[in-house]
Amino acid sequence: MGNILTFEHIDAGYGRVQILHDLSFSVEEGEVYGVIGPNGCGKTTMFNALIGLIIPNKGTITFNGQNVTKMKPDKRCHLGIGRTYQVPRPFEGMSVYENVLVAAVHGANHNEKTGREVALKSLELTELYDKREILAGELTLLDRKRLEIARALGTEPKLLLLDEVAAGLTEAEVQDVIKMVKNLKAAGYSIIWIEHVIQTMVEATDHLMCMSDGHELLIGEPRPVMESKEVEEVYLGVEEEDEDE
Amino acid sequence: MSEPMLKVEGVQAKYGDFIAVADASLEVPQGMIVSLIGSNGAGKSTLMDTIAGLHKPSQGKIYFKGEDITGLSADKIVVRGLSLVPQGSRCFIRMTVEDNLIMGSFPKVVRKKWKDSLERVYELFPVLKQKRNDLSGSLSGGQRQMVAIGRALMTNPELILFDEISLGLAPTTIKDIYARIKEINKSGTTVVLVEQDTQRAIKTAKLVDVMLKGKVVLSGKPEDLSDEDIKKAYFGI
Numbered sequence: 001m002g003n004i005l006t007f008e009h010i011d012a013g014y015g016r017v018q019i020l021h022d023l024s025f026s027v028e029e030g031e032v033y034g035v036i037g038p039n040g041c042g043k044t045t046m047f048n049a050l051i052g053l054i055i056p057n058k059g060t061i062t063f064n065g066q067n068v069t070k071m072k073p074d075k076r077c078h079l080g081i082g083r084t085y086q087v088p089r090p091f092e093g094m095s096v097y098e099n100v101l102v103a104a105v106h107g108a109n110h111n112e113k114t115g116r117e118v119a120l121k122s123l124e125l126t127e128l129y130d131k132r133e134i135l136a137g138e139l140t141l142l143d144r145k146r147l148e149i150a151r152a153l154g155t156e157p158k159l160l161l162l163d164e165v166a167a168g169l170t171e172a173e174v175q176d177v178i179k180m181v182k183n184l185k186a187a188g189y190s191i192i193w194i195e196h197v198i199q200t201m202v203e204a205t206d207h208l209m210c211m212s213d214g215h216e217l218l219i220g221e222p223r224p225v226m227e228s229k230e231v232e233e234v235y236l237g238v239e240e241e242d243e244d245e
Numbered sequence: 246m247s248e249p250m251l252k253v254e255g256v257q258a259k260y261g262d263f264i265a266v267a268d269a270s271l272e273v274p275q276g277m278i279v280s281l282i283g284s285n286g287a288g289k290s291t292l293m294d295t296i297a298g299l300h301k302p303s304q305g306k307i308y309f310k311g312e313d314i315t316g317l318s319a320d321k322i323v324v325r326g327l328s329l330v331p332q333g334s335r336c337f338i339r340m341t342v343e344d345n346l347i348m349g350s351f352p353k354v355v356r357k358k359w360k361d362s363l364e365r366v367y368e369l370f371p372v373l374k375q376k377r378n379d380l381s382g383s384l385s386g387g388q389r390q391m392v393a394i395g396r397a398l399m400t401n402p403e404l405i406l407f408d409e410i411s412l413g414l415a416p417t418t419i420k421d422i423y424a425r426i427k428e429i430n431k432s433g434t435t436v437v438l439v440e441q442d443t444q445r446a447i448k449t450a451k452l453v454d455v456m457l458k459g460k461v462v463l464s465g466k467p468e469d470l471s472d473e474d475i476k477k478a479y480f481g482i
């Protein structure tokens with residue numbers, strides 16, 4: 001299969017602060033692509049550049065064969081890029097179903113009839129179908145995370161961006177998330193997954209990129225990447241000569 | 246063996262139903278520097294906030310000098326001799342350096358000795374004496390961190406928790422601050438360091454604890470822990 005997404009030499013940041021430095025990587029259609037890296041390395045900024053919240057100063061972002069580098073976020077959403085956020089913020093006073101329906105109607109530009117079908121399919125994929133009438137504000141954390149994904153699916157993405165969906169969950173719940181991501185992959189979605197829970201990256205991704213200082217440090221199959229000296233050094237540091245004593 | 250100065254037993258701490266600390270246990274012997282390391286999101290800062298009384302645990306026990314301090318508020322814990330230097334220094338930026346420091350002596354039990362405490366802080370950080378009348382908002386990041394440490398020292402604590410003090414600071418400043426932490430420890434104060442700079446944390450400490458997904462998964466003397474042990478505990482794979 002071909003690439004669904006390509007970042008080529010992207011420089012991007014906020015005002016004068018440049019966060020991404022010459023970042024290049026590509027995601028194959030239908031794969032789960034993991035992204036790790038220490039705090040401040042630019043993972044979330046990469047997502048912001050990908051969905052159009054910030055426009056790169058340099059480089060090209062190609063999505064599904066189309067140059068989207070300077071495209072507005074709503075257009076990218078309609079093209080098929082759907083994002084979840086680290087902290088789920090559903091409409092708490094609306095039902096689970098209504099939350100996803102909003103995404104399907106406004107994010108994917110469907111009429112209400114088609115929107116309903118898309119919303120129900122999204123709820124099935126995220127195992128929320130039986131809870132569709134519950135108010136979003138009454139959901140557990142795991143189910144709020146499921147809903148966050150369901151809302152992104154409601155926009156009918158070709159590429160789904162997951163931002164730390166395993167954070168704050170129990171080990172059993174993390175396994176549920178891994179299972180859900182595998183199901184989404186089997187359903188044909190391409191996925192980029194930023195996560196600090198490394199176990200998820202090793203178990204569920206096809207390729208893993210470790211970022212450092214806004215740049216790709218290492219890209220490859222997950223276990224060799226995690227076992228590499230480069231990744232160890234970027235997380236755990238390099239032992240310096242002792243000058244203190 | 247004498248009782249540890251701080252004992253954390255099976256602590257769980259949550260934000261709503263988000264589990265930040267799942268089941269953390271650790272011991273801090275008196276007089277020691279203990280480093281707590283772990284990746285982003287492992288629960289280190291929440292554990293520090295919970296020990297210091299800024300966050301209430303949903304399970305578990307915390308003992309300080311043998312006394313149960315679980316769930317006590319921060320002001321009650323501070324007067325018992327346990328202070329926190331929070332991440333990001335959190336100075337009152339529109340107040341002078343000296344006023345920030347004096348605020349540290351607000352608790353009644355230490356208020357009478359505030360002048361002596363202030364002199365000790367100025368001995369440790371002479372630059373703060375030079376800048377005593379400057380607004381703390383005008384200081385560099387490193388100097389603001391010194392104010393935060395000084396403010397914690399104003400209560401004459403027996404145990405200080407340092408949360409990510411090196412974050413965003415220049416390497417020479419970090420080295421300087423770490424030298425001061427060693428001085429603080431030599432003067433008898435027990436120290437817990439939460440650090441993302443893993444190598445520095447390991448090098449400074451007599452005991453290292455590694456947190457992963459809200460639990461302390463590895464604990465030991467730095468010389469007894471191999472790089473491989475630490476890597477496995479840190480990444481959990």
